[in-house]
Amino acid sequence: MCELLGMSAKLPTDICFSFSGLISRSGQTGPHRDGWGITFYDGKGCRIFKDSSPGYESVVAGLVKTYSIKSHVVISHIRRANRGKVCLENTHPFIRELWGRYWTFAHNGQLKGIKKDLKKWKESFGFGHQPVGTTDSEAAFCYLLNRLNKEFGKEPRNKNKLWEYVANFCHDLSKKGVFNILLSNGVHLFSYCSKNLYWITRKAPFGSATLKDADISIDFAEKTVAEDVVTVIASNPLTTDEKWDKLQPNTGILFHHGDIINRYESRERSVAS
């Protein structure tokens, strides 16, 4: 299995503290030694850092832990390989362009039959995104983007319709296995929990926090301004002295600038059949 880390923030915020906790689990305090990656959005562009080696030993991860890169949306992942060999092309997050935006996806879990679904789809509709690596995760991501493009053609003005479609797709895919994901187009951060995801929103009055996996504490009051709203999502809580909320199984949740703007708890209609 793998672990996910996501952030949605009202004002550009760095993730050095949370990433320091997560990356310790990539070979030191956790078994997720098979690669790590992180995407930081900056306007419509993004920065991606990744490695197929343990994050705990990675020189590049060392930079990401200490160098403050501020962003509204961040998605990170540490990998313990189950499907697909250990190599850079199988390292999350995955990224593709759709409708003139970069979409980023990271997945925790395993899916049965998703590669066949993507193959069938391509046979029916031809052109579309294809996986570069061999993970079921990247196949699911390409399948989702291809279906989105077929459904909407271009970015829909009604964002609720877009994310409702994504949520229903996730409801359907979660029947094929475990499908905990983080997905973003640089504006919104969408998370789907089929089994195991936690989140916390930090806003004024800010307190302090201590990491579970590294001897690091932080006083957010010193690092933030009153307007800050920062939500962090993780496969397992990263701190010992804060209350993290557990997402309900089979629930999608949409964040924008640190706030929850929608939840998708029931399945309105099938999109993956």
Place this chain on the structure above:
Amino acid sequence: MCELLGMSAKLPTDICFSFSGLISRSGQTGPHRDGWGITFYDGKGCRIFKDSSPGYESVVAGLVKTYSIKSHVVISHIRRANRGKVCLENTHPFIRELWGRYWTFAHNGQLKGIKKDLKKWKESFGFGHQPVGTTDSEAAFCYLLNRLNKEFGKEPRNKNKLWEYVANFCHDLSKKGVFNILLSNGVHLFSYCSKNLYWITRKAPFGSATLKDADISIDFAEKTVAEDVVTVIASNPLTTDEKWDKLQPNTGILFHHGDIINRYESRERSVAS
């Protein structure tokens, strides 16, 4: 204008020396302060580092200068903005997936009318890659990939046909302005020179070299093995004591594992009309 740097190597090789020279031109010895980027291929995957700030001052570029990342194919770019504002999404190299491979593109020059060409193409054929930023360079890249996909549908077995098509596309686009480019799918490195590109192949017996833009010398004999073959391509020679070859204007050249495997000097047929 901008500057390009590319590498094709028989054995995985780092580019710390050449990149140290290039990046000095991004704000110190040269005016290319408006962003920098580099892509390293590793199997079918790749690592991308980029910034919209001057490379000379960039903490991330500082890491890339000193941290040995070995690769068969590298593409790098430093930007002096002419079309498109200074921001991360306008920073080269650009990357897209086609036929299950990541394609990387960097451009030096300006093109007239390429955004209209891409718009027309999309109106006629619908789905395809779209620019995220506002540069004519990214539009040209998306246009090329869309045309390749329409022409071949999937990766052609006959690689000569593929690269001949690319070369003819470049011949046609070079009529719209200056079109010096580096393009790779992770296997081959293709370079098109409409005006200004230099290259050098280093192989045994290896000598030493000194950078033009930084007080750094290297003895390649100490860093290499006899089998190494490394070709470096740059907008302007990076060293003072080696002989660089100038590419002929309106010529495409295809490298694999450090060797030239084809040249495209004449225009067989129009593909961009």
